[in-house]
Amino acid sequence: MTGLRLGINIDHVATIRNARGGRHPDPVRAAKMAATAGADGITAHLREDRRHITDDDIARLMEQIELPLNFEMAATDEMLAIALRHKPHACCLVPEKREERTTEGGLDVVGGHNHLAPYISALGAAGIRVSLFVEADPRQLDMARRLGAPVVELHTGAYCEAEGEERAHHLARIEAAAAHAQAIGLECHAGHGLAFDTVGPIAAIPSVVELNIGHFLIGEAIFGGLDSAIRRMRAAMDQARNAALGQRSA
Ligand code: PXP
Numbered sequence: 349m350t351g352l353r354l355g356i357n358i359d360h361v362a363t364i365r366n367a368r369g370g371r372h373p374d375p376v377r378a379a380k381m382a383a384t385a386g387a388d389g390i391t392a393h394l395r396e397d398r399r400h401i402t403d404d405d406i407a408r409l410m411e412q413i414e415l416p417l418n419f420e421m422a423a424t425d426e427m428l429a430i431a432l433r434h435k436p437h438a439c440c441l442v443p444e445k446r447e448e449r450t451t452e453g454g455l456d457v458v459g460g461h462n463h464l465a466p467y468i469s470a471l472g473a474a475g476i477r478v479s480l481f482v483e484a485d486p487r488q489l490d491m492a493r494r495l496g497a498p499v500v501e502l503h504t505g506a507y508c509e510a511e512g513e514e515r516a517h518h519l520a521r522i523e524a525a526a527a528h529a530q531a532i533g534l535e536c537h538a539g540h541g542l543a544f545d546t547v548g549p550i551a552a553i554p555s556v557v558e559l560n561i562g563h564f565l566i567g568e569a570i571f572g573g574l575d576s577a578i579r580r581m582r583a584a585m586d587q588a589r590n591a592a593l594g595q596r597s598a
Contacts, residue, residue, distance in 0.1 A: 350589040352551055353388035354582055355418055355539075357562025362400035364566075375405050378566075378574060379413045385578035389437070391560045393420035394430065396444060403430065410434045418560065420481075423460075423467040431471060438477040440501055440560075441467060450540075450563070454483035454503045457491040468495050479537060484518075484525035493532050500529055501537040501560065504550055508541030519549050530555035544568075547581060548588035554596070559585060 361375040379390045390413055392401045409417055416437030421427035422444035431439050441464065443455050457464060457480055464480070471478045479499035482488040483506075492500050502525055507518035522538065529536040538550050539560035550556060561581060568577035 350586050350593070351557060352585055352589045353558040354386065354578075354585065355389040355391045355537075355558055355560040356382040356387040356565065356578060357391040357393070357420075357539075357560055358382070358566075359391075359393050359400040360563055360566040362402070362405060366400060375401065376408045376412055379409060379415070381574050382578055383413065383415050385575045386582040387415060387578060389416045389418055389558070391418040391420060391440070391562065393442065394427065396422060396424065396426070406430065406434060410436065418479075423455075423464055428467055428470060431476060432474055435474060435476060438479060438499075439471050440479045440481055440499075441497075442481040450505075452505075454485075454488060455480050457482060457488045457495065461491055461495060465495050468497050472496060472498075479535075484521040486525060486528045489525060489529050489532065489534060493534055497534070499535040499537060501539055501558075502526060502529075502556075503540050504538050504542055504546070505540040507550070508543065508546045522550065523553055526553045526555045544580065544584055547585050551585035551588040552592035554592065 358375040358378045361373050361378040365373055382390060392409060394401050394406055418438040418440055419431055419436040420440045420442050421431060423441050441455060468478050477499060478497045479501050480492045480497045481501045481503060484502050489500055502522050507515060507522055510518050526536045535557060536555050537558040538556050542559060542561045543564040565577045565581060
């Protein structure tokens with residue numbers, strides 16, 4: 349056990365289903381398979397336009413899966429009402445723009461603190477663990493702490509998209525932000541865009557305790573199956589974390 353959790357984001361199983369309508373492939377079936385392949389949690393984003401996960405998917409996930417559900421949502425009254433009705437284990441507040449293809453940046457917690465504060469407190473009061481999806485910027489983390497969010501998830505998208513020195517620069521920012529999160533008492537997660545070749549350095553960061561990974565794994569599942577893709581990811585992250593732990597104790 350490395351103490352590093354893997355959350356599997358099943359949104360894009362629903363994307364494929366919705367391309368035809370109907371029930372196949374079912375994201376709930378994928379969630380059950382993720383559990384047997386070594387996932388520690390399931391993540392699903394109910395978007396305002398319902399382009400992938402639907403309200404019925406969330407209801408069935410809550411009923412049928414044993415792993416904790418991390419419900420990704422925009423900070424809106426509609427999503428808050430849904431979260432309070434289902435009471436998932438966790439809610440991750442994400443920015444959402446209708447025209448974007450995916451979640452294209454972190455939340456502006458500094459600029460939006462007045463808007464976010466009541467959502468964080470309402471979810472927290474209902475016993476739901478709240479996380480804020482943010483860029484690796486210490487000012488965003490400081491504000492998350494001030495607002496009483498117990499968890500931040502660092503956006504790894506720019507790190508994954510970059511190459512060479514630019515990727516190293518993004519990695520250094522993520523490492524520094526993860527250390528800062530720990531220093532100010534925030535639990536630190538990371539995710540977005542992670543793949544077999546990018547997960548290692550993020551998994552090696554000692555204060556990161558959870559990774560949330562979706563799109564790459566659903567794509568890999570086309571070629572080798574979902575179970576095998578998740579197991580390979582789990583092995584890659586555990587290997588990187590164990591190597592980092594070994595280096596620190598040596
Ligand atoms: N974490 C958050 C907060 C996200 O919004 C997403 C994408 O929905 C992910 C993790 C997973 O990203 P990807 O699908 O690129 O692995």
